[in-house]
Amino acid sequence: MPSRSDRMELHGLRLPELKEGDDLPRAILSTVESTGIGIRDGDVLVVASKVISKVKGYxxxxxxxxxxxxxxxxxxxxxxxxxxxxxxxxxxxxxxxxxxxxxxxxxxxxxxxxxxxxxxxxxxxxxxxxxxxxxxxxxxxxxxxxxxxxxxxxxxxxPPDPDAEAREIADRIRELTGARVGVVISDTDFAPFRMGSVDWAIGVSGIDPVRRSFGDLDLYGKPKFGGVDLVADELAAAAALLMGQSSEGIPVVLVRGAPVTLRDDARYSMVTAPVSNMGRAFFKGLLKTALAKILRLG
Amino acid sequence: MPSRSDRMELHGLRLPELKEGDDLPRAILSTVESTGIGIRDGDVLVVASKVISKVKGYxxxxxxxxxxxxxxxxxxxxxxxxxxxxxxxxxxxxxxxxxxxxxxxxxxxxxxxxxxxxxxxxxxxxxxxxxxxxxxxxxxxxxxxxxxxxxxxxxxxxPPDPDAEAREIADRIRELTGARVGVVISDTDFAPFRMGSVDWAIGVSGIDPVRRSFGDLDLYGKPKFGGVDLVADELAAAAALLMGQSSEGIPVVLVRGAPVTLRDDARYSMVTAPVSNMGRAFFKGLLKTALAKILRLG
Known part of the structure; x- marks a missing residue:
């Protein structure tokens, strides 16, 4: 049988419609209890940004x-x-x-x-x-x-501070159940060069948002160029498959068995790119590309 | 208990190391049999582009x-x-x-x-x-x-034609088992404005690569702006969580319970954006942005 890391389960949680002031962590726990899924150390909850805005009145x-x-x-x-x-x-x-x-x-x-x-x-x-x-x-x-x-x-x-929202949910779940879970706050956004959207992480708590294996050795013993997988974003994209099924009827997805690294000081900003830096590089890239096109090299 | 569409399972398939000429669909089936997972109608196989290149000698x-x-x-x-x-x-x-x-x-x-x-x-x-x-x-x-x-x-x-590779695997699995499965060919690539990568679809067979619900009514009866979820890409991102675990030891992930629409004429090009069109719009956007910055509106 495959080892634990070879198997991952996602459970879409159909919460009742929530309004400002409602206790989201309690609603999550009551759904995981009523469906018999329960909650365990290492589970990850992917929470749609929209439901946070609703219960917090954003x-x-x-x-x-x-x-x-x-x-x-x-x-x-x-x-x-x-x-x-x-x-x-x-x-x-x-x-x-x-x-x-x-x-x-x-x-x-x-x-x-x-x-x-x-x-x-x-x-x-x-x-x-x-x-x-x-x-x-x-x-x-x-x-x-x-x-x-x-x-x-x-x-x-x-939410003005999605990491703080994620932390609040993780802390409250721990307080109510003792379970140490990861939380990813997700939002839908465009995908480059494609006609459609996927869900991305915008906040995170309890898990490292990224896999840190740049330069690790590959199958042939050479250091790998890459290996920096955006784990939190992959979890958000995976959860979107279930969330998208009904109009916001599934605002939270529980992921069990995801290969995550628990981390107390996690912030999504660990993986965001400084916009000004990217912008400068991008302009230089446009100039190089234009030059290549003029020289008919592309 | 949640209905079927509320639950999704991913199984990473540890295949033996493959080389040019090996029969990939047979290797996949022998792994799903030996682990007791089996294969069923509606399952989706996410296959890393790299393993296709290896068995096909690209x-x-x-x-x-x-x-x-x-x-x-x-x-x-x-x-x-x-x-x-x-x-x-x-x-x-x-x-x-x-x-x-x-x-x-x-x-x-x-x-x-x-x-x-x-x-x-x-x-x-x-x-x-x-x-x-x-x-x-x-x-x-x-x-x-x-x-x-x-x-x-x-x-x-x-692979020169990833859709054709996906179709070939789906057809062969159907021939060997009778199961009608979806196949997504995935590759790792950058994510916009983030420091790291996720996996994207580059080819597809048997399932619609996108959810077609633009303008469907939301919870309040208003037509939704959006709802075009890149399902094939979300499957690729989800599978990457398990693939990334070992150096190419898991080149294929079986996804069970994904809310996909079976479709015989599926091609990934159904969701790719025409580059020239996007490029023109992008240049206009840069000019508008520069104007906004000059007028100190941003």
Whole structure:
């Protein structure tokens, strides 16, 4: 039989609909108890950012957002609603403005991925663009502001400190059960060069978000270039398979048997890349690429 | 108890080391039989691209690669070895040249992710950069050419048609067992704005690579902006958690209970974004972003 590390189980937890002030760790525990899964040392809970925003009241009412003049101008440049730009500027720092509706025309996105292609196209045209923003070191589309599964006129804001939210859940589970679990806070975002999204980690507690095996020896005894697997992100992506099944009916997934390294001082910022550094490298890369194209080398 | 779609199991398959000409589907079946897991309709096999290259002989001997003059010039521009640039230009089309070693200086990558920080830094400095290339519609670092877990002087090339490889495995498994399985061919690649990598799908057979629920109604009856989950990529990321455990000792992961849609005409190109289209939008986005920064709106 395979050893423990060869097998991994994911359990989607169907929680009751939660509202501001509800005790999320207790709701998680009552579901794992009622389904007989239980909770053990080394289990990892992947928690959708959205459910944190709900129970903690990280929400905004669109009608109460007063956009500044700068936000109004930027909204014109970016082709987005002024209230959204105002909220993005409050929670994050803008990295890149992408003219999404234009980019997607003729690609089949979103038409081929919808039951109602005309509605889908109209929705994308209305959105106009998207804004990548740096929220506490994590770059995220529209700064993680999201209105799906929110009442009309209400939007969910990202948790201001996702690592702290993860830690709070892990600590409370330990207090209530004695189990030492890892927690990953996840959010949905784009995937490069693909038409669609996957879930990414934005906060972590109790487990190292990354595997630290750069330069370890490979099968032939050579040091490996790579081996820095984004474990927390892979857990978030895996959990998304079950979360996506119903409209937010599964906001938490319990992962058992994941090969994680327990770590008390874990923070997701251990794996985020400094944006300014990446930006400079990226510009140099664009110049090199342009040169290669001009010289007809590519 | 949770319904079937709430639970998912992953089994890492420790195959014997395979070489050119070996029958991969038979090796997979013999492992699933010996471990008692068996194989069933709706199971998904995630197969590392590297093991396909090995059994199919998609390999190159560095000493036998004769770089052209153009490859030599481009190698200087990109800071990469000429033999590698020659191979990249043979299998793909260059999208972006990234000065990786420079970008990573002072970020903690790869030093913090290695047992031997000095060796890790030296390895990155020697590499110099990385080249994103379009291989049959999928954009992939260094065109998927990789020398980890290869004998000295030998590199693995990406399968020329990953969808066809996936189909071949699915067909052969069906022929041998009658089970209708999905197959995802996966490869490791960078994750945006993070210091590390996850596994991505590059080929697929038998399952829709994406969930088509853009515009479906959310909890509050509003059409959802999103819902286009990259299912094949999420499966690849999930499987990577087990594959990463040992140096290529687990090149295949069986996923049971994944909420996939069976589909006979599946191709991974259903979800790849046209690079030229994205490139144009991206340039416009850079201009808009620069304008926003100049106007001090960001």
């Amino acid at each position: 929400l905004a009412r669109i009608s109460e957002v007063e956009p500044s003049l700068r936000s109004k101008i930027l909204a014109k440049v970016a082709g987005r609603p002024a209230w959204l730009v105002e909220l993005i500027r409050r929670v994050g720092r803008i990295v890149l403005i992408l003219p999404f509706s234009e980019a997607s025309r003729g690609t089949g996105f979103p038409e081929e991925f919808s039951r109602d292609p005309n509605l889908a196209r109209a929705m994308v045209e209305e959105e106009g663009g998207t804004i990548l923003a740096d929220v506490g070191g994590v770059v995220i589309t529209d700064a993680g502001i999201d209105w799906s599964n929110c009442p009309e006129g209400v939007v969910a804001l990202p | 390999l190159a001997r560095i000493s036998e690669v004769e770089p052209s003059l153009r490859s030599k010039i481009l190698a200087k521009v990109a800071g990469r070895p000429a033999w590698l640039v020659e191979l990249i230009r043979r299998v793909g089309r260059i999208v972006l040249i990234l000065p990786f070693s420079e970008a990573s200086r002072g970020t903690g990558f790869p030093e913090e992710f290695s047992r031997d920080p000095n060796l890790a830094r030296a390895m990155v400095e020697e590499e110099g950069g990385t080249i994103l290339a379009d291989v049959g519609g999928v954009v992939i670092t260094d065109a998927g050419i990789d020398w980890s877990n290869c004998p000295e002087g030998v590199v693995a090339l990406p």
